[in-house]
């Protein structure tokens with residue numbers, strides 16, 4: 009599966025642009041602020057229905073314009089499929105596959121999978137558990153639809169229960185009969201969700217360790233551990249026992265919405281003790297493991313988007329990446345760099361088809 013071409017209208021700093029891609033390596037080069045990351049984000053929109061960086065769709069419409077339109081043509085199993093993602097300011101986003109409207113994001117997510125390696129990946133280490141849960145949830149949801157549905161139902165029940173807690177706390181009266189159905193749903197779904205997360209983590213940890221060992225030549229040992237209150241044998245009684253605290257804080261304090269994934273290196277917390285280079289390697293290994301999981305599940309390679317990749321890698325790791333590309337570990341790759349000469353130097357050593365696309369203030373020109 010790969011993206012053959014892309015058309016953009018009024019998308020961020022692109023007023024109108026059209027470009028044909030290589031099915032192998034596409035290197036986007038241009039000055040800071042020229043639109044390289046925006047182009048990767050447009051591909052993210054086609055695959056995931058939304059931006060990788062900006063939570064509000066309206067902000068992706070070019071300033072002072074009424075709409076944006078992103079149209080991409082994918083080649084998948086020898087068929088071309090056109091995906092259209094467009095938005096009229098203030099209206100609902102429209103997504104079409106071959107001109108047929110898609111109602112739910114879940115109907116397209118996973119069809120044209122991508123893996124994005126970007127500078128803001130560092131949030132996965134530095135931010136709280138919610139960032140890590142979202143990352144793993146997004147992978148698991150693409151592979152396991154019933155997990156996604158359980159998660160949506162869980163979050164819905166959690167919202168309802170929290171609303172009741174607020175009501176009870178304000179009125180000073182608790183109606184246990186109203187809480188009971190939500191408690192039951194949350195307890196059951198928490199067990200289901202936690203089971204999937206735990207077994208997913210078991211598979212994931214092996215892959216990330218392999219990639220990390222490859223990138224770092226086995227210098228340190230890293231680990232990824234699923235940490236959940238649900239795995240505790242007293243989970244149900246802890247859940248019920250937390251009611252007084254829940255009422256005071258007006259929210260539910262026990263459940264899978266409190267899960268976390270621990271990143272460690274040689275037994276110590278990566279966030280506190282890992283060097284910058286070790287943290288970067290960990291994040292790349294994390295994303296390459298995601299790549300492997302998707303490839304195994306789908307039976308084809310996801311598109312790999314690497315934003316500012318050279319800024320993240322030292323010469324040794326660039327060499328490792330070169331070897332992976334040469335061994336055809338990846339399919340279609342998009343990479344960005346603000347320094348064209350560095351990219352050209354890297355590509356000229358590669359024994360695989362590549363293309364340089366220069367980006368200049370929202371215009372695209374293919375150089376080779």
Ligand SMILES: Nc1ncnc2c1ncn2[C@@H]1O[C@H](COP(=O)(O)OP(=O)(O)OP(=O)(O)O)[C@@H](O)[C@H]1O
Pocket residue numbers: 019020021022038039040041042043044045046047067068069070071345346367
């Ligand atoms: N809604 C919008 N309308 C118009 N321009 C926008 C909009 N959103 C972002 N931009 C512009 O897009 C540009 C940033 O583009 P992008 O992040 O793709 O740059 P880049 O080429 O990746 O740069 P860098 O090398 O610094 O990473 C900025 O000039 C910004 O003002």
Ligand SMILES: [Mg+2]
Pocket residue numbers: 044045046315316344
């Ligand atoms: Mg950028």
